Amino acid sequence: MKKYFVIGNPIEHSLSPELHNYWLKSNNIEGSYSKKKLNEHDLKNFFLRIKNEEISGANITVPFKKAVIPFLDELSVEAESTQSVNTIYLNKNKIIGHNTDINGFELAIKDCGFDVTGKKILILGAGGVVSSIIYALNKMKALEITICNRTKSKAEDMKFLYNDLIVINWGEIYDFDMIINATSVGLNKEEKLNLDISKFKSSNFFYDIIYNPPETNFLKDARNLGKKIQNGKRMFIHQAAQAFKIWHGIQPDIDDKVNRIIDK
Numbered sequence: 001m002k003k004y005f006v007i008g009n010p011i012e013h014s015l016s017p018e019l020h021n022y023w024l025k026s027n028n029i030e031g032s033y034s035k036k037k038l039n040e041h042d043l044k045n046f047f048l049r050i051k052n053e054e055i056s057g058a059n060i061t062v063p064f065k066k067a068v069i070p071f072l073d074e075l076s077v078e079a080e081s082t083q084s085v086n087t088i089y090l091n092k093n094k095i096i097g098h099n100t101d102i103n104g105f106e107l108a109i110k111d112c113g114f115d116v117t118g119k120k121i122l123i124l125g126a127g128g129v130v131s132s133i134i135y136a137l138n139k140m141k142a143l144e145i146t147i148c149n150r151t152k153s154k155a156e157d158m159k160f161l162y163n164d165l166i167v168i169n170w171g172e173i174y175d176f177d178m179i180i181n182a183t184s185v186g187l188n189k190e191e192k193l194n195l196d197i198s199k200f201k202s203s204n205f206f207y208d209i210i211y212n213p214p215e216t217n218f219l220k221d222a223r224n225l226g227k228k229i230q231n232g233k234r235m236f237i238h239q240a241a242q243a244f245k246i247w248h249g250i251q252p253d254i255d256d257k258v259n260r261i262i263d264k
C-alpha cells in the first residue's frame with residue numbers, strides 16, 4: 001500500500017490527512033496519508049525512505065519548506081524560483097520537489113472573485129509560504145507588493161528573490177488594496193497581531209493564510225470594520241488537490257464533503 005505523509009513541526013493542526021484520505025477513498029486508490037512531526041535531524045532518514053520507495057510522496061509544511069531542498073535531486077521551476085517546496089514525489093528514482101502553494105493561492109483568490117491586476121498588496125510576515133504568495137501575485141499582475149515583518153531583516157532577505165519588492169517597518173501605514181496575514185499569529189485562536197488594522201482605511205480585502213481556526217482575530221477585526229475577508233481554506237484545498245493530481249494522476253473533486261472536512 002502506498003504511503004504519503006505531511007511533515008512539519010508543529011503538525012497537529014494539519015487537516016491534510018483527512019482531505020487526502022477522503023480523496024484516496026473516493027477515487028478507490030489503495031493508500032494512506034498521515035501526519036508526521038519531525039525535527040530537522042530526522043529529515044535525512046525521511047528522505048532515505050522516499051528514495052527506497054517505502055514512502056511514495058510527501059507534503060512539506062512549516063518550518064521545512066526550504067530546509068528540505070538539500071535532500072532533493074531536482075526542483076520544479078516554481079520550487080526553484082521561490083526556494084520553497086511543499087510537494088515531493090519520486091520520478092525515475094529521483095526525488096523531485098515542487099510547489100503547489102503558488103497555484104493554490106492563485107486559484108483561491110480567483111474563487112473569491114478578487115482581481116489582483118493593478119492592485120497594491122501588503123503581506124505581513126516573511127516565513128516559508130511568503131515567497132509563493134509573491135510569485136503568485138506577480139503572476140496575477142499585482143501593481144505593487146509590499147512586505148512587512150516583525151524581524152525586518154527577514155523581509156529584506158526576500159529582496160534577493162524579488163528585487164522590486166517594497167519593505168516597510170512593522171506598523172507603518174500606507175494605502176493598500178489588499179492585506180494578507182502570512183504570519184503564524186492566529187494559529188492559536190486567542191493570539192492577536194500587534195497591529196491596529198483599523199488604520200488601513202483604504203484596504204478593502206483582508207486575507208489570512210490560516211484556515212484552522214477559520215476566523216483569526218485579524219479576520220474578525222476586519223469583518224467588524226465591514227471589510228471583505230477570506231481565510232486560507234480554498235488555498236489549502238487547491239494546493240492539496242494539485243499534490244493529489246501529481247501523485248495519482250487524478251484531479252480530485254472539491255465537493256461538499258471536502259468543505260465539511262475543513263469546516264469541522
Ligand code: ATR
Binds near residue numbers: 063124129
Ligand atoms: P518560519 O519563519 O520558520 O518560516 P513561519 O511560521 O512560516 O515560520 O513564519 C512565521 C512568521 O510569523 C514570521 O514572519 C514571523 O515573524 P519573525 O520573522 O519576526 O519571527 C511571524 N510571527 C510569528 N509570531 C509573530 C508575532 N507575535 N508578531 C508578528 N509576527 C510574528
